[in-house]
Amino acid sequence: MSYEPPRLAHPGRGDSQDIIVTEKRVVPTLVDLIGASGYKCWLHLKRLEIAVDKKRSADFMAQTDSKNGTCELCGLRNGAVRSFRAIGPTRATQGIRVVGCSIHLPLLTAAAEKAVAEVADDQLLADERHAGAAAEGLVAARLSARLDSQQDTQDTQPSEPTRKTPSKTTRKAGVA
Ligand SMILES: [Zn+2]
Numbered sequence: 001m002s003y004e005p006p007r008l009a010h011p012g013r014g015d016s017q018d019i020i021v022t023e024k025r026v027v028p029t030l031v032d033l034i035g036a037s038g039y040k041c042w043l044h045l046k047r048l049e050i051a052v053d054k055k056r057s058a059d060f061m062a063q064t065d066s067k068n069g070t071c072e073l074c075g076l077r078n079g080a081v082r083s084f085r086a087i088g089p090t091r092a093t094q095g096i097r098v099v100g101c102s103i104h105l106p107l108l109t110a111a112a113e114k115a116v117a118e119v120a121d122d123q124l125l126a127d128e129r130h131a132g133a134a135a136e137g138l139v140a141a142r143l144s145a146r147l148d149s150q151q152d153t154q155d156t157q158p159s160e161p162t163r164k165t166p167s168k169t170t171r172k173a174g175v176a
Pocket of ligand 1: 072073103105
């Protein structure tokens with residue numbers, strides 16, 4: 001509500017009149033907004049209320065979202081986005097870090113680990129051999145040694161089952 005109270009700006013001297021100005025003043029008042037006449041004002045206030053509410057929730061969402069990571073493949077941002085740091089044996093691969101959502105993190109993790117393994121593979125040992133080739137040779141030698149020993153035991157085993165009746169063991173195997 002506004003009103004215009006008159007105010008004495010300057011008391012006039014003997015030869016002139018008093019100078020009186022009026023200034024518009026707005027005072028807060030309680031207005032009953034019920035009814036068609038109050039609808040416009042009510043709508044404005046309601047919209048302000050909704051806007052304040054939306055601003056508050058948007059600020060909150062932005063704050064929580066800022067703590068989430070962004071998937072490096074699809075750009076998804078949510079609480080399920082995790083990071084993975086590949087632990088490499090060399091300075092080049094150490095600290096390769098990938099960030100991914102629940103779908104893409106396994107892919108990124110596998111790629112990072114593969115890259116680390118490839119670098120480790122290329123490294124030379126003290127005796128100038130490639131680490132990867134040497135490791136493969138070692139495992140292959142161990143596997144063939146194991147297969148040889150298994151063949152040896154298989155050669156000696158058949159003497160045992162012959163003691164039992166062969167028909168019984170084959171029937172049992174059929175049931176199982
Ligand atoms: Zn993703």
